[in-house]
Each structure stands twice: as structure tokens, then as C-alpha cells.
Amino acid sequence: MAYKYFPHTQADLDVMLGRCGMTSLDDLYQDIPDDLVFKREYDLPDAMSEAEVRRYFDELGRKNVRLTCFAGAGFYDHYSPSVINHILDRSEFLTSYTPYQAEISQGTLQYIFEFQTMMAQLTGMEVSNASMYDGTTATAEAMMMAVSAAKKRNRVLVSATVNPLVRRVLDTYAKFHGVVLDEIAMDGGVTSFDDLKAKLAEGDVAGVIVATPNFYGIVEDYTGWADACHEAKALLIMHCNASALGVLKTPGEWGADVAVGDGQSLGIPLCYGGPGVGFLCTSKKLIRKMPGRIVGQTTDANGQRAFVLTLQAREQHIRREKATSNICSNQSLMALYVTIYMSLMGRKGLREVNELGYSGAHYLAKRLVESGKFELAFPDKPFLNEFAVKTEEDLDMLGTIGALNDINIGVRIDEDTLLICVTEQRTPDEIDQLADLLITPFSTDAEDDSQA
């Protein structure tokens, strides 16, 4: 039976079965009633050699097209420094489990502690957990956290400007968890403060969810929001793009109670949407309501500084149905990913990443608007590196022409609206190429291809 992942020779089998007082592997399954035993061959492909596996993935890889990416909408194409993958490949990190045995897991515990520190710094909050699955589920957890903290109130308000990908997950969790989710209206690309106040006045609100930047790339002004929420005893939850927090006013500075979002923008490859890494940061006061794992600092028997999973009595393996959440893991390796990213970039690097995105995006927006064929969907609103444009052109057709030219032109978010993102990955030539393509689609080489 020996195969490359099973070391069992026939001699081994004989010794081992003998120790168990058995003569065949079938004896190990005597306790399973015969009519429940699976007797045919699995309908699966034949075993492949390593070279065949490679060829298989190469072949399927050729069915994908590598595109120059101007799409964002929650997933961002930022540069990943080479260092990161080399460290992540260290199998002491890769092949370990949740750090239950702290004495031989200080590596994992230490980087999670660094991650928690960096996320707290980035969001301007006091504490962070050890990471979450992704930004959408982190936001859903924050919603349930608000309801749990409020005890008897179960209504949560969510801004219409929050990414619909997040919104859809909130809708699902709210439906099953028994949360009443109401929308705060949008007014010209930003959340209506008047509508918030009106809805808070209706009472029963446990939490309010807003975004920075919002789905349309707009950086909203939340002056006065925290006070309004706190007067109504509701938690202010802010969904953020981690990379953008390198320069944008932080949830902490806005007075938010919980900061959540996706850390994918901190250099994690797109990888068709996952794995990324979610984060959830909050105040010390709410630490026990926080879902997920937390690493804390302590000392060992020799008095030296060391790290350990802490506040575990909130969790499912002890509290079962009364736990703060059902989550029993984190996105550990991806937390390491962004921790190394932030170590390399530092505050200056993160600032430069944002400056490059800002400059490129504003240059592109200006070119598109000046062509007369596009206008900004929300002309007077500030944006960072992502913006929405409206046009009378056929966006489907533009998308197809883009793909033929190996460009992902952005995400069509409405019949006539395109959401475009520019990161530091996009070169001036690529930006000009996209502008040319969008403005004069049929004067490029694409014309011939698309009509062929």
C-alpha cells in the first residue's frame, strides 16, 4: 500500500495489524454495518504523477487570461514584495496549527501579537483580534457584536454606500441571527446624515455600519456621526480598506467603536478572491464582546516575555452555544502575510502606495472627463484611488474590447456606471492605454480583433 504520502510497507502492515490482533485492514471496520459500507470504486480520475499534476494546472491556467487590472470593488491589485512568500513558505509557519501549545508556538503567537498591534495602529483603535476570515464576515461579526452588546436591541443600520458584497453577507447573517437590518439612504454618493438621525430617533438601534472609503471610492466625512450614534447608545462600526488607512482619517479618529474590513489590500494577491484576511478592532471596553482569537502578552516560568492565546473563556470550545461567536480559527498565515507587508512598507511606504494610487486615479479620471464621453458619477466628492464614472457608451462592449486587449477595465456597477481603481501597480503607459481604449475604443488595435 505504500505510496508517496503513505509509508506503509506490507511488512509494516503485518506488524501493526498483529499488534491490534487483526489480520486485515477490513477488521478495523467490523463495527460498521455492512449495508453502510461503500463498495464500489470512486468515480474520480486516475492518480497523476507530479509532472502530470503540473501539466494539468498549466493546461487549465491557459484557459485563464492575465489582465492588467483596473478592477477593485473590494479586491485590490497591490504589489507583494518578494520577501513575503519566502517567509510564508517556511513550513514552521505553514504547517503548524492554532497555537494551543504556546511553548512551541511562539513564532505564530508573536506574529499575531505584531499583527494585532499593527492593525490597532492602522485603524486607530485600542485592540485587535487575531484576524478573521475576510472583510465581509468580519463586518457580519461586528453587527452581531453590536446586538450582543446592546442586549435587548436588535436593529442595525447600514449605509447604502457600503460595498454590496459586504451588504449581501450582512443580509444573510441578519436574516438567520434575528437582526433587523435597515438601510441609511445615500445622498449624492455619501451617506445621508439626516437619514441616520431620523432612523436613530426611531429607537432600538444597536449598531450603525458605514464605510471608508465607501463602495464608490468616496472618502466620506463622518464628523458628528460617533456622537449621534453614542447618544442613541448604538455602536458605530466602520468598514475600511486597510491600505487606505495609511493616509485616511482612522475609525479611531472618527470615534468609531469597531473597525472592520479586509486586509487583502495590504499586498495579498487577488487569487480569485481568496484567501484574504479580515480584521476586527475595537476599544478595550468591548474586548470581551470581540469574536475570534486574541493573543496576549505574559511571562513564562523563567520570567521572560512570551505570548499566549488569551480570553479563551469567551470561545466556543468552552462556552459552546453561549460563545461570542462560532469562530475558532483565524486567517493566521494571511495575518503573517500582511504583518510582513506592513513591516516592509512602514508608514512611509504605505503613504507612498496611496499617493501613487491617488495620482494615477486622478490623472485617469481627468482624462476621461475631459474626453466628454465620461463624467464622474459624484463630481464634487473626494476620492482616493477608486472612482465611478457614468457614460452613454456601451460598457459591455468596452469590457469585451478591454479583455481582448488584456485589460480589465473596471467593474460595471450599473447600466451606465463603471467603477475604476488605480493602484501603484498600474504604470503610466497602462493608464494611458485604458484611457485611450475607453475614449476611442475603435481607433486601437482592438477594433480588428473585436470584429474578427
Place this chain on the structure above:
Amino acid sequence: MNNQYYSKLIFELSREGRQGYSLPRNEFVNHNLCDMPAQLLRQQEPKLPEVDELTVVRHYTNMSNNNFGVDTGFYPLGSCTMKYNPKINEDMAAHPDFTGLHPFQPAGTADGALEIYYNLQHSLAELSGMKEFTLNPFAGAHGELTGLMVMRSYHASRGEGETRRKVIVPDSAHGTNPASAAVCGLEVVTVKSLADGTVDVDDLRPLLDNTVAGMMMTNPNTLGIFERNIATIAAMVHEAGGLMYYDGANLNPLLGRCRPGDLGFDIMHINLHKTFSTPHGGGGPGSGPVGVREGLERFLPNPRVVKVSDDDGDSFMIQHGEESLGCISAFLGNFGVIMRAYAYILTLGHEHVKEVGPLATLNANYVKESLKDVYELPLDVVCKHEFVFDGLKDKSTGVTTLDVAKRLLDYGFHAPTIYFPLLFHEAMMIEPTETESIETLDAFIEVLRKIAGEASENPEMVKTAPHNTPVRRLDDTKAALEQIVTYQFE
């Protein structure tokens, strides 16, 4: 392991003015971030480290030396299935034709990715006896939640959404089961286990009425014992109008021998990071695909990947179903993990995947039989992938399961899962997995016997273990009381 403990934090290596990055020049400087209204920009700079590249590399490399992984040594952590994580899987997941794909990719430019996603769905369905799978859930617990959402959606579609709100969970279940049920808005009812660790059918019977949404079980259960009454239990739950949920955390020993779908389960999740060899990564990313029997596919979460066959052959599409329970993730889950699991299935093929279960079961029984004279075996029966000792046989020494676990670390082994399940005071749950050789198992057995001897001869030494690890036993109380969860900057 290197026990020269490296304890610095990256913040302590930071020196103002150093940098570890290089970025392109900004060619559009006349569009400047300074034009953004000042009240929208952060006032206080984040205290992120300033370090050069080599410092970063050494820092994390040194930290990795304080860690233990499957590649370092034997990791018999019960219920976690710490099998070998094949390297080819890592290479395939890093394939550049896949890593650059954006979820909003124009139609026809991600066909290879969709095909892998679909093929893994299909393979898991075949291996588990389910009709359809979604790979969207990010982890086992997330899969449980998703599966329970399917369960509630099914009852809602029959007008019983509000009345069927009870879910039955055995007292030996993983803690995530009741926690997931609570998140899903279900009420948890516990059913007792018999002395032999299996579900007490007589205790179950009176719980079954028209308020039951379903029952969650893992089989083999957390004691490693196959629930031989499973067909009866499933029939009883179905009779009462409920659905059977299979917690796939313990699927490994069934590969090649049994399929949850054939045991009467309606909904299940699989942990790709357990049974299908994807690395645990220190706690994630994982993946918790959810499968359902025929008739429940329509409730699976959006988006779905479906196959469309026409004259040109097969193609794969992303769809949003009307009756779906909704979205539980932004897109299609942890695609990187999905690629690894599929590489594993291709490597084993139908001829070797069926060997996984029997060999995992053999390894567990071999270790159990080799140690039951010195460790208390409360249930002396054939186990499946794992088994539970209730501490040392000789209780007079005062040496606890925690002490034995910590002493194992001194000998270069990871500890078993301890103090779970809660049915025994000194539980020690051991799961060797099929990828370990007889030599490794013998070495582990020898060490556990040696520790049993040490417990009698020098209990104090065992009670103060570990002695040879990077750090000694930690002060958990201090951590919980002080709650220092971020670096305290000067």
C-alpha cells in the same frame, strides 16, 4: 528545535529613516494627495516599524524557529488531522495563471479557475455521497453555519421556518456545533452519550418532535468511535421531519470505506485543511465546503459555479440562485485552498484516496494498543482515526494530562488534544493520521511510556515540564488579567 528563544518584536528593531520597500516613481505628481480635504486624512501617523529588508527576513526567520509544524515533527493533535501537507499543492496554488485573477474578471477569462472549482465540488460530492457542494465557506465552523442556514432555509420553504428551531447536538460534539447553531438563530438541545461514547437513542427519542430542525453529528464521534446506530438515528430524525447534519471534522477515516451521504446525512461540511491535506497555516486559511443531498441544492449559498454543456463542450459559469440562502462570503471562498485540495485529489486518484481511511485507522489503533497498559483507556474498542485516553493509568503520582502533554514537547513531539472531549476529566485525544510511518509511531509510543515511568519516579520533573522548549510554561492568568494585546510603545 532551536531553543535559543528569539523574543524581539519588530517594533523594537525599528530605527527612524530605514525602509524595506521600493516603489515606482510617481509620474503624475501634479495630482497630489495633499489636495484631499485635511479633515479626511489621518492626523496621527501609524506607528509601523521602519526596518530594512534583511532585518525583516531575519526577524521572521528567527521567529519561525520558535514554531513547531508537521514538517518539524509528529503532530498527533486529535480532531485536527495534522497530516502531511504535500509540497506540489503549494506550487499549484502559487501558479501565476491563477494568483492574478480578480473576482470581477470579464466572462471567459477565468475559465480554468472555474473548472477547478467545479471539479473539486464534483469530487467532494463523489467522495461523500452528496449531490452538490459549495466551496464558499472559509473554514469548518463557517461551513457548519452555512449548513445550518441550508437546514433553516429548507424548513422555511415548507412553511416551518419559525416552528422548527431546535437543533440536537450530542454532549460529545465539537464546541463549534452548538456555537454555530446559536449564531444561526437555533436553540441547542443536548443529547447524552452512553457509557460506550455513542449517542443514547433512548435519550434522543423524547426530544424528537415537530420543533426539531435537525441533528448535528460527527461520525466517528470525538471519541473516535463509529456511531453504529447511525441508520436508526437518521431514520428517527427524518421521521420527525428533521434533517441530519454531518460535521466533517472526522471524515478522514471514512475515506475508502463509508460515505456520509450513504449513512443518512442530508447536509455536511468538509474541512479541506484536515482531510484534504491543505496546510493549517497556524490557524488558517482553511476551507469548509458544504455538501447537500438531492433536493437541497437550491438552498446553497450564492454565488454558485455550474457546468453548462452544449455542442461546443463543457463550460463553467457563475450563477446566483433565486432560492439560495444568500451570500456567506464575498465571492467563491478561499480559492487558493481549493487549488491545493484538488492537487491532492489528483495526486491520489481513485486508487489511493481509498487507502487514506484504513491507514489512518490502523495508525490510531496501533498507538492505542501499544499504550493502553500504561494510559487509561476508558473505551477499549476498535477506534477509527483517533482515540481518547483518560490520563495515566497510575493516578497516584498527581501527574496530569497537561503535564504529560508538556513533557512530550521536551521530546520533540507535539501534544495531543487535551481536556477534550469533556466526557473525561483527563482526556488526551490522539490522532496520528495515515502519513506517519511505523518508526515515528514507535518513537512516540516509546516516549509516552517513558513519561509514564518518569511520572512515578520523578513526578516533579514532569509537572514542571517543558524544560527544553524556547519558553517554559506560561502564566495564562496574568495574560487574562493584564490584557496586553498590543505592543506598549514607549
Place this chain on the structure above:
Amino acid sequence: MSKVIEGLYYSETHEYVRVEGEMGYVGITDYAQHELGNVVYVDMPEVGDEFEAGDEFGAVESVKAASDLNTPVGGTVEEVNDALEDEPGLVNKDAFENWIIKLKLADMAELDDLMDAEAYRKFIGE
């Protein structure tokens, strides 16, 4: 051997009630604190909350365990022991001195359903 004090009322879930006039001081027994180990957090209700006998009013957590608190008698919370917020370990130092909530008792007759010191001593097998 755990301390059991005469004159208090005890529940099977290891809470005690010390009655003073129409007030009842509710906490966990010495036996319970010993079983839990180092207490690191006490989750307490708010003043004014009302409970019926048997209701869960909070939880005590140690590092690796947590235990729900059930009030042996019904009533309205008059006061919570704020000292436990900063120093939950007080429960370990002296569980009877460091009560958790002070209740205005709703029905004195409920005390009759509880154990006295002798019965509780037997209940915990001492």
C-alpha cells in the same frame, strides 16, 4: 476541604444567598471558586435588572473555564460588586466576603427551597 458558612442558603449550582433584612447578597461558594481556579472575569448584570429564581444573571470566567451564574432567588438588582471589575481574583481570596450582586428579594419563601449549610456540605460530599 471547602469552607461552608452557617446561616447562608445554598443552591445546587453552587451559589449562596446571605440574607440581611429584605436584601440578599448572592455570590459563588468557596467550593465553586476552588473548582474554577483563578477567576479572571466576572460578568455582572446592571442595577435595576429583575430576575426570577433560577435565572442566569452573569458568568464567572477562569482562564480555561466559564460558569454561568444563576440566582437562587428572584428579585431586583440593588447593587453589583464593582470591586470585582478591577480585581476578579477577590472571589478566590474569599468567595463569601466578595458577593457578586445584592438583590431586593421578591419572595422570602423561595429561600425554603434552598439548602442550608449542612445539606450543602453533604451535597458537595464533605
